[in-house]
Amino acid sequence: MSTPKIILYTNRACPWAHRAHIALKETGLDYEEVTIDLSKPREPWYLEVNPRGLVPSLSYNNEIITESGIVAQFIADAHPTHLLPPSTTPANALYRARLAFFVDAFFSKALPHFYSSLKAANEAERDQAAELLIAAVAKEVEPLLEEGKGPFFGGSEKITLAEVQSGSFLLRLLAFAKPQNGLVSAKLFGLLETVPRFKRWAEETVKQESVNFIWDEGVVVEKMRAKFAPKV
Known part of the structure; x- marks a missing residue:
């Protein structure tokens, strides 16, 4: 599998966004981190990434995945490790x-x-x-x-x-x-x-x-x- 290009839009103080950091660390994937300031209205460019304006958002080879539980599940499914077995049996x-x-x-x-x-x-x-x-x-x-x-x-x-x-x-x-x-x-x-x-x-x-x-x-x-x- 080729190395994916991953951008994580996040805020490290947010417990929901934190989930994505844990999943990425455990799977050993490299990623670019973009911090979103949650204390002010979201900028228009970020609303194009995630219309809900929430974090985390994950850009994976230019495909956008949102909602923290879904992001973490996607990482675990796309790159199988000890985190989660594939649902093959x-x-x-x-x-x-x-x-x-x-x-x-x-x-x-x-x-x-x-x-x-x-x-x-x-x-x-x-x-x-x-x-x-x-x-x-x-x-x-x-x-x-x-x-x-x-x-x-x-x-x-x-x-x-x-x-x-x-x-x-x-x-x-x-x-x-x-x-x-x-x-x-x-x-x-x-x-x-x-x-x-x-x-x-x-x-x-x-x-x-x-x-x-x-x-x-x-x-x-x-x-x-x-x-x-x-x-x-």
């Missing part, structure tokens, strides 16, 4: 279906409570959101993680597409709960002890170079503080 198709269900469970059932904690009006609401987050993790996510094997989805020793899709959000979940950052309930770290497989999964995921190489905790925390004013 029923067993592989079943694995892919279970991975998709796992990612959906994390994003649709658990993560909304994380954002509720960010938006809470007071500490009591923050704490309640943290409790609901961990309850959702215990019910929906923890049972889908294998015990006694590798820390990643399916017991893998290497990250999979599940971690590509989730890693940037796990970075934020763990970082925002630090006492010095104080963006979500301080009880969250203690509550994580009740979901050991999820805790291991999150902590091992954020250690991966492909997940954290563009991560700037200080910049992201300050942006979140500006967006979500301290509650009194």
Whole structure:
């Protein structure tokens, strides 16, 4: 296969765009990076690339792919690695279906409570959101993680597409709960002890170079503080 010409239109502070960086790093593909300023209206040239004005957008041999989950899936499908097996057998198709269900469970059932904690009006609401987050993790996510094997989805020793899709959000979940950052309930770290497989999964995921190489905790925390004013 010839080397593709790849341009990634991105903003490194955006967790959705971050997914594309992880996928590209894991597959070892070279790419040109174009930063899109999300703090102002999109310039007309970028709206021609992506009429929605969102990031990431991927130009792959002049074909445009948009929406972060689709971009990450495309990279994993176009350049097969440990991230995702091809759907050439029923067993592989079943694995892919279970991975998709796992990612959906994390994003649709658990993560909304994380954002509720960010938006809470007071500490009591923050704490309640943290409790609901961990309850959702215990019910929906923890049972889908294998015990006694590798820390990643399916017991893998290497990250999979599940971690590509989730890693940037796990970075934020763990970082925002630090006492010095104080963006979500301080009880969250203690509550994580009740979901050991999820805790291991999150902590091992954020250690991966492909997940954290563009991560700037200080910049992201300050942006979140500006967006979500301290509650009194």
